[in-house]
Amino acid sequence: xxxxxxxxxxxxxxxxxxxxxxxxxxxxxxxxxxxxxxxxxxxxxxxxxxxxxxxxxxxxxxxxxxxxxxxxxxxxxxxxxxxxxxxxxxxxxxxxxxxxxxxxxxxxxxxxxxxxxxxxxxxxxxxxxxxxxxxxxxxxxxxxxxxxxxxxxxxxxxxxxxxxxxxxxxxxxxxxxxxxxxxxxxxxxxxxxxxxxxxxxxxxxxxxxxxxxxxxxxxxxxxxxxxxxxxxxxxxxxxxxxxxxxxxxxxxxxxxxxxxxxxxxxxxxxxxxxxxxxxxxxxxxxxxxxxxxxxxxxxxxxxxxxxxxxxxxxxxxxxxxxxxxxxxxxxxxxxxxxxxxxxxxxxxxxxxxxxxxxxxxxxxxxxxxxxxxxxxxxxxxxxxxxxxxxxxxxxxxxxxxxxxxxxxxxxxxxxxxxxxxxxxxxxxxxxxxxxxxxxxxxxxxxxxxxxxxxxxxxxxxxxxxxxxxxxxxxxxxxxxxxx
Amino acid sequence: xxxxxxxxxxxxxxxxxxxxxxxxxxxxxxxxxxxxxxxxxxxxxxxxxxxxxxxxxxxxxxxxxxxxxxxxxxxxxxxxxxxxxxxxxxxxxxxxxxx
Numbered sequence: 001x002x003x004x005x006x007x008x009x010x011x012x013x014x015x016x017x018x019x020x021x022x023x024x025x026x027x028x029x030x031x032x033x034x035x036x037x038x039x040x041x042x043x044x045x046x047x048x049x050x051x052x053x054x055x056x057x058x059x060x061x062x063x064x065x066x067x068x069x070x071x072x073x074x075x076x077x078x079x080x081x082x083x084x085x086x087x088x089x090x091x092x093x094x095x096x097x098x099x100x101x102x103x104x105x106x107x108x109x110x111x112x113x114x115x116x117x118x119x120x121x122x123x124x125x126x127x128x129x130x131x132x133x134x135x136x137x138x139x140x141x142x143x144x145x146x147x148x149x150x151x152x153x154x155x156x157x158x159x160x161x162x163x164x165x166x167x168x169x170x171x172x173x174x175x176x177x178x179x180x181x182x183x184x185x186x187x188x189x190x191x192x193x194x195x196x197x198x199x200x201x202x203x204x205x206x207x208x209x210x211x212x213x214x215x216x217x218x219x220x221x222x223x224x225x226x227x228x229x230x231x232x233x234x235x236x237x238x239x240x241x242x243x244x245x246x247x248x249x250x251x252x253x254x255x256x257x258x259x260x261x262x263x264x265x266x267x268x269x270x271x272x273x274x275x276x277x278x279x280x281x282x283x284x285x286x287x288x289x290x291x292x293x294x295x296x297x298x299x300x301x302x303x304x305x306x307x308x309x310x311x312x313x314x315x316x317x318x319x320x321x322x323x324x325x326x327x328x329x330x331x332x333x334x335x336x337x338x339x340x341x342x343x344x345x346x347x348x349x350x351x352x353x354x355x356x357x358x359x360x361x362x363x364x365x366x367x368x369x370x371x372x373x374x375x376x377x378x379x380x381x382x383x384x385x386x387x388x389x390x391x392x393x394x395x396x397x398x399x400x401x402x403x404x405x406x407x408x409x410x411x412x413x414x415x416x417x418x419x420x421x422x423x424x425x426x427x428x429x430x431x432x433x434x435x436x437x438x439x440x441x442x443x444x445x446x447x448x449x450x451x452x453x454x455x456x457x458x459x460x461x462x463x464x465x466x467x468x469x470x471x472x473x474x475x476x477x478x479x480x481x482x483x
Numbered sequence: 484x485x486x487x488x489x490x491x492x493x494x495x496x497x498x499x500x501x502x503x504x505x506x507x508x509x510x511x512x513x514x515x516x517x518x519x520x521x522x523x524x525x526x527x528x529x530x531x532x533x534x535x536x537x538x539x540x541x542x543x544x545x546x547x548x549x550x551x552x553x554x555x556x557x558x559x560x561x562x563x564x565x566x567x568x569x570x571x572x573x574x575x576x577x578x579x580x581x582x
Binding site: 026027028032033034035041042043044045046047048049050051053059060061062063064065089091092093140141142144145147148149150151152153277279286287288289290 | 565574575
C-alpha cells in the first residue's frame with residue numbers, strides 16, 4: 001500500500017515525529033506537595049514553590065521518577081540511572097519561574113521502540129528517541145476580562161513525561177495509531193490516565209514532506225493536538241499545505257502551528273522573530289536523579305501485562321486479531337472481557353458479543369461505558385444464561401436491549417418475560433410437525449432444493465417466539481423432512 | 484572569545500532586559516572581559532576528572548507523593564500587583580496575551 005501523496009509535480013512522502021506529553025498519575029506535583037486534581041478553583045492548588053516565590057527550593061517527587069522508569073521499561077527503552085534536571089528558559093505569563101524545569105542532555109529514559117498495529121492488519125515498529133520528566137505550565141484565561149489575561153497556576157508544576165518518537169511515521173494513520181498505542185501502554189501500567197479531553201495527554205506533531213529518497217524537508221510543529229482523530233486530520237491538512245506551498249515555489253519555514261479542527265486548517269502560532277532559544281543549563285537547585293539496578297528491577301516487577309502480551313494471549317484463546325487488539329488496548333474493555341472470561345464464557349463468543357452487540361448498542365445510543373446501565377458482571381450474567389442453554393443467542397440480544405433500558409439483571413428479565421429457551425424436544429417436535437403440515441408446497445420445494453431448510457427453521461423459530469433451541473430445530477426438521 | 488554588539492542585543496532580548504543602543508558596545512566589552520576571565524578555567528587539565536554535577540556529595544532527597552501544600556490562593560496571589568478576585572476565584576491578572 002502506497003502511503004505517498006500525489007502532488008502536481010509527482011509523489012511526496014510525509015515524515016512525522018511525535019512528542020507526547022503525558023501527565024504522571026500522581027496526587028502531588030513534581031517539585032512540591034500541592035495537589036494535581038483536575039478542575040479545582042483557580043490557584044487553590046498552588047504552593048509557594050509552584051508560584052516561584054523567592055527562596056523556594058524544588059524537591060523531586062519520587063513517584064514521578066518511579067512512573068517515568070516504569071514507562072521507559074514498558075516502551076522497551078534504555079533506563080538512565082543518572083539523569084539531570086535542566087532549566088529551559090523562556091518568558092510567558094503562565095510560567096512563573098521564567099524557566100521550565102525539564103531534562104535536556106541527560107534524560108531519565110533513552111532509546112526504545114514499540115509495535116503499532118495498522119488498519120490493514122500489518123504492524124510497524126516505531127522508534128522512541130527519549131522520555132524525560134518536566135513540569136507543566138499554568139493556564140491563561142483570555143475570556144474573562146476585555147483587557148487582561150487571567151493566570152491560573154493550578155497546573156504549574158504538574159509532573160509530565162514527554163515521550164519523543166523518532167521521525168519514523170509516514171502517514172496520518174501511523175501517527176494516530178502510534179499515539180493510540182502509547183496511550184494504551186500508559187493506561188495499562190497506570191503511569192498516566194490517558195485522558196486527552198482533560199489534557200492529561202496531548203501530542204505535538206512534527207511534520208515535513210519530501211520527494212521519496214531525498215533529504216528530510218524543513219518541518220513544522222503542530223502543537224497540542226488532543227484527540228486521535230484530530231492527529232489524523234492535522235497530519236493530512238498540514239502535509240497538503242506543505243506540498244501546495246512547495247509546489248507553488250514557496251519555501252518552508254521551521255515554525256510552530258496550531259490545528260483548528262473547526263476550520264480544518266493549521267495556522268502559524270509564533271512569528272519567526274520570536275524563535276526560541278531556550279538556553280538550557282543544569283538546574284543548580286536540583287541534584288541529579290540517581291538510582292540503582294534494584295530500583296529498576298522493582299519498577300519492572302511492578303509492571304502488569306502489557307497490551308501486546310495480552311493481545312497475544314487473547315488471540316491464543318480464539319479471539320480474532322482485530323478484537324484482541326481492540327480489547328487489549330483499553331482498560332474498560334479489558335475489565336469487561338476479563339469478567340466474562342472469569343464467568344467461564346468462551347473467549348471468542350465473549351469478544352464477539354461484547355464488541356458487536358454490547359458496544360454496538362452503546363455506540364448507536366451514544367452512551368459511554370461508564371454511563372451504561374449494564375456493568376461487566378451483569379453482562380456476564382446474560383452470557384451465562386446463553387452458555388447453560390437457558391436462552392438462545394438470539395433472545396440474548398433482545399434481553400440485552402431490555403437490560404440497557406431498565407438496568408434489570410438478565411435473569412429477572414428472562415423470567416418475567418418467559419423467554420426461557422425451549423429445549424424440551426417434544427415441544428419443539430410439535431412445532432416442527434405443525435409447520436410441516438401447514439406448508440406442503442414448501443416441503444415439495446425442499447425436496448428439490450435442501451437449502452430451503454433455512455425457511456423452515458425460520459418458521460419454527462417464529463412459531464416459538466424465538467425460544468426454541470435452533471440446533472434442535474435444525475436437527476428435528478432434517479429428520480422429519482428427509483424421513 | 485569576542486562578543487559583538489549583535490550577540491549582546493540578542494541575549495538582552497532573550498532575557499527581556501532593555502538595553503539602549505549606545506550601551507551595547509561598552510556592554511560587549513565588559514561581558515567579554517568577564518567571559519575571558521572565566522575561560523581561564525580551560526587552562527586546567529581535566530582529562531581524567533569526572534564532570535562535577537554538584538558541590539555537595541550527597542544524593543537527592545525524593546519526596547513522598549502526598550498532598551502537603553496548597554489551598555491558599557489568597558496568599559499566592561496576595562502580592563500580585565494585578566491580582567483579581569473573580570467570581571470563579573483568585574487569579575493573577577496580566578496584560579492580555581493572545582496568540
